[in-house]
Amino acid sequence: MTALSVNLNKIAVLRNSRGGNEPDVLRAGITCLDAGAHGLTVHPRPDARHIRADDVAVLGALCRERGVEFNIEGNPFAPPRPGYPGLLALCDAERPAQVTLVPDGDGQLTSDHGFDFARDGDALRPLIAAFKALGCRVSVFVNVGDPDVARAAAVGADRVELYTGPFAEAFAAGDVDAARAAAQTACLAQAAGLGVNAGHDLSQGNLPHFLARVPNVLEVSIGHALIGEALYAGLDATVRAYRHIVDAAASP
Incomplete structure (x- = not known):
C-alpha cells in the first residue's frame, strides 16, 4: 500500500505573504488527516520562507495525538541560525517518524536534485546515524536514473525518495514511457534493501500512471x-481524491 503524506508548505507560504495566522497550518493539517491523509510532511528551511520552527512543533503534536506519521524534510548540512535550530535539533525535539534529507540551499526555489553519494556519502553517514539514534526512519532524496542509488543503503538510509520532477515534466509532454527510469531506479534501490518513497510535482493527473508503473512505492x-x-x-475533497488514487493503486 502507498501512503499519502500531505506537504503543508504552501499553506505556510500563503500565510507568510500577509503575516498573521491565516490560512492556519494547524487547521489545514487537521482537515487533511480528517480527509484520510496517512500523515503530514513539512520542509522547514533556514530562511523560514514558509514552514517555521513553531509550525513544526504544532504539527508534530497533532501527528502524535492522531497516531500518524510526521515527516520532516530538510538539509542536514544547513547550519543553525536565528529562528532555525537546525534539522537535527528539530528532530530531537519532535521525534518524527521519518526525516527526509534533501540537499537544497537557500537560493533554490524548490528542491530540484538528489544527493551525490560519491561526494556526500562520507559526510551523510554520521548524520544519518544521529537521526536514527532519535528513532527516526531516514529517507534520502535521490535523482531518478542515479546509478549509485544503492549507496544510500551503505550510508545507513532506510529509504530513498525519488525526485519526480523530471517524470512529471515528461508525462505532461506526452511521454508514454515517462515512468520507466523511475521504475528502474526504484528496483535498484529495492534490491539494496531500501524502501522507496516519491515526491515532487506529482498530481492527480500523473500519479495513477506513476504508481501503476513504479513498483512498491511506500509513500x-x-x-x-x-x-x-x-x-x-x-482541501477535504482534494485529499479524498488522492486517497482514492493511492488506494486504487493497491487494489489487485
Missing part, C-alpha cells in the same frame, strides 16, 4: 499540486 509526499487543486475543489 508519496504531495504539496504544491494538491494545494493548487484544493483552491478549486476544496
